[in-house]
Amino acid sequence: MAGSVITTSDGVRLRVSDTGGGGIPLVMLHGWGQTAALFEGQLVGLADSRRVIAYDMRGHGLSDKPDHGYRIARLAADLRDVLEGLGIERADLLGWSMGASVIWSYLELFGSARVRSLVLVDQPAAVLAWPWTTEERSAETGAILPIDGLTELAASIAADEDGDVVQSFVRSMFSEPVDERVWRVVSEQIRQTPVHAAVPLLLDHAAQDWTDVLGLIDVPVLVIGCEGSHVGVRSQRELAARIPGAVVHVFERDAVSSHFPFLEATESFNGLVEAFLSGVTSSASTGVEKRGDTRSQLSQPVRA
Numbered sequence: 001m002a003g004s005v006i007t008t009s010d011g012v013r014l015r016v017s018d019t020g021g022g023g024i025p026l027v028m029l030h031g032w033g034q035t036a037a038l039f040e041g042q043l044v045g046l047a048d049s050r051r052v053i054a055y056d057m058r059g060h061g062l063s064d065k066p067d068h069g070y071r072i073a074r075l076a077a078d079l080r081d082v083l084e085g086l087g088i089e090r091a092d093l094l095g096w097s098m099g100a101s102v103i104w105s106y107l108e109l110f111g112s113a114r115v116r117s118l119v120l121v122d123q124p125a126a127v128l129a130w131p132w133t134t135e136e137r138s139a140e141t142g143a144i145l146p147i148d149g150l151t152e153l154a155a156s157i158a159a160d161e162d163g164d165v166v167q168s169f170v171r172s173m174f175s176e177p178v179d180e181r182v183w184r185v186v187s188e189q190i191r192q193t194p195v196h197a198a199v200p201l202l203l204d205h206a207a208q209d210w211t212d213v214l215g216l217i218d219v220p221v222l223v224i225g226c227e228g229s230h231v232g233v234r235s236q237r238e239l240a241a242r243i244p245g246a247v248v249h250v251f252e253r254d255a256v257s258s259h260f261p262f263l264e265a266t267e268s269f270n271g272l273v274e275a276f277l278s279g280v281t282s283s284a285s286t287g288v289e290k291r292g293d294t295r296s297q298l299s300q301p302v303r304a
Helices: 036-044 072-085 098-110 134-143 147-159 164-171 180-190 195-207 233-242 264-282
Strands: 004-009 015-018 027-029 052-055 089-094 114-119 223-228 247-251
Touching: 004 072, 004 223, 015 036, 015 072, 027 036, 027 072, 027 098, 036 052, 036 180, 036 264, 072 098, 072 134, 089 098, 089 264, 098 114, 098 195, 098 233, 114 264, 134 233, 147 164, 147 195, 164 180, 223 233, 247 264
Parallel strands: 027 052, 027 089, 089 114, 114 223, 223 247
Antiparallel strands: 004 015, 015 052
């Protein structure tokens, strides 16, 4: 597996893992506070049939940790820079947790010209339950944090020198006793994101509501949810229902008891993703890649 560095338009160096090979690559985006290392099972397990790419976002893992750019929109611009830096004209995108939000922002800002299909893993359309948000709306969108809870969490993370608050927060994403192997990977990677990156990014990420973007998505989409996650399964079904032609798969609790299906059920997860992407390939052979006949209403590509 090759490693490389892509420099973004504002001079930030991002560490990239790339299995190489031809065809349409799968580009994987990790969640808040985590890294591409969590996708090791996919970089290995999916590489026989396709090129697989994962990278550490700014402020995470082995990438630069500057004092600027910790917004979802900037991370979307970084994704554009990665695609351009690697010379990728067409890609399948997989976003887990915050990585899905980065994809939604990318589509809103730059359009879907470079995107063949999406895999969206366990991310609600909205994270923050505003004071005027009804319980029904929160259940539909997956809003899981009240605004006072978010500010208290951010303040606690900012004041915590040992990283114990973040560790506890991530531990709450598991509903059952944590497999030691899985927890070791997750807990080690979360410590690589400094507070100056984690706090503003958490606040910006949580404040977004992507429901207005979902109905404009014009590529094939697989939504993956988990009964054992802190993200409500209903929100994942509602998410798929809002995206034209999307399909949804929910891992049952006895298979996945957390927010990390690609770690807990690696083979099943890889098989699910491979089957979906192979189906997109089959559709492409008939000239039908995008579901629906309407033209995309997402923005045309622009430079940030």
